[in-house]
Amino acid sequence: MQSIVEVQQLTKKFPVGTGFFTALKEIDLSFTRGEFAGLVGPSGSGKTTLLNIIGSLDIPSSGEVVVMGNSVSRLTARQAALLRKQQLGFIFQNYNLLPVYTVYENVEFPLLLLNLSASERKSRVLETLEWVGLTDKINSRPAELSGGECQRVAIARAMVKRPVLVLADEPTANLDSVNSHNILKTMLRLNEELKTSFIFATHDEKVIAYLRRIIRLEDGRVVADEQVTPTNT
Template sequence: MEQSSIITIKELIKRFPVGKGEFTALNGINLAFNTGEFAGIVGPSGSGKTTLLNIIGSLDTATEGKAVVMGQSTGDLTTKGAAKLRRKHLGFIFQTYNLLPVYTVYENVEFPLLLLQMSDSERRKAINDALEWVGLTDKIKSRPAQLSGGECQRVAIARAMVKKPEIVLADEPTANLDAANSHNILKMMLKLNEELKTTFIFATHDDKVIKYLKRKISLEDGKVVKDEIIKIKGD
């Protein structure tokens, strides 16, 4: 069955000014991601993984070439347009969780829905669903400081997933977690990917994550050196 591309990257180049010269972080990237993919951009530090993820997430723009996300070229978007794209279609999961410390678990998950101006009842239902997915219904009144690292990352996943975005971008999501928590988190994301058909794109060099990927894009010095579909046993 042919799947539609929700992300298309063409001849993408990203250069950063360094002193009087320039550093090329991404050099001629061509990629396409389909709905429901569970893909990872892997490579050593400095290979350009996070930069590519930032451009896909409309947090940064390409120097040359283009990235089209949900039919919109991120380079052509205004700041308002980019914010709208992130608000409606994208979810982010960070290495350091980045929960808002003064808010409870419930309120952290609620925040993206407030930006979407959802009604109270819709919001309540969506938050309860999201917390159920990540198994944190008993912690809704806890603050991030009262949670373990694994629990914090589960809250971050619930926050990214609560609005049911088409794409979730996860930058080193397991870097601060132990092996057991990493596996739990990844299983959870895999389950959400399968149930909700959400596209997950990871930037990682963690073997624990790589083991779960269905597609592995290897990046080296800003170039795609390998793009492989991984057959999981039983598939």
């Protein structure tokens, strides 16, 4: 299987006062194309920090993280932005939609950065909104949507550029059970149909039930890494 992320002896420290807080300790991991994996652990276990480094939003203190052939620590700011722009999608706990823009414009935004033509942008946005079932909300603003609809817009925004890897940080934290399952089913379908890899940071049992690989983190270390059969499909 094609490896898309290689993590070797990753350590991440943050300065705290006169000392350091070690968020990640000597992590070794590998992710292949098409995975539906989760970084699972309690708050402060290092899930989000690891996700940020894989997403080239942060750099390791030591060790190496290679994402689609690019060593994160050696990327310039411009190269890291290019990697995120072309290959990575992000989904956040709070959706983080731009409030003054419509659903259509929020989803279109990543394509503007890719300098696609207007007609191509339009066809891709409409197609993506159809995947997530929001074609009737094209002209709505985020304030007019429910939490589940907002998260579906966020998924569409992450998926519209057809990324190789989507990084989702607690995507169901603000959703009720029904919406959480709907969102996860949508992501699972996209994973299966488009072979897009998903890496979640979560401690939500509803998410865990959908994962095919669970990586358990505690105090910045990987304590378990196992392939599982999803209990919810």
